[in-house]
Amino acid sequence: MEKIKALLLKDKVERTVKNLKNNGFEVICVDTVEEAEKITMDLIPEGSSISMGGSVTLNMTGLLEKFRSEKYKFFERFKQPTWPATVKVMRESLLSDFLVTGTNAITEDGFLMQIDSGGNRVAGMAYGPHNVIVITGINKIVKNITEGYERLYYAGPLNSKRLNHKTPCNFSGKCENCSTDMRMCNFVSVVKNGERPCGKTRVILINDNLGY
Known part of the structure; x- marks a missing residue:
């Protein structure tokens, strides 16, 4: 049974990678977080400006500290003294x-799905930065957009608890379709094509279960 499950997973991953490529995404498959980190740094020339989406998967890498090096211009939104200052950096980072960044779900037909509280990741993945690098685990793969939405609204309450947002889902563990100021699911996007006006969207797919 375990062998059959492994074969089915292999088929699912291969189908997803093929469709991502057909949809204009550049896909790099690796086995470990460390490999993903090294490839990311190899892709970004010194002197580049970098923005970073909030992501549990990215927090498992050492990329944040590397981006803070004086070799790069890092749009540092994680250490700002006030929320207006944070918003200013997020706007500039576009x-x-x-x-x-990470992603919340990847459909087998090769789409990326995201859910945001502030909208900066959704906006950046759609337009602005020259290049987008998405780092994600194979556990984010879902059958289709319908399953993708289920995964998005599964991740929302978990992120709310992680960030200590005072939302109903923080306490109930499920989406309450709330109207609070700290609502986690204000913006949803489906990226169906990896071609960008000025660069590429690359997906570094890690053969592991990472993040939520």
């Missing part, structure tokens, strides 16, 4: 050379 003109970065590289956006490095």
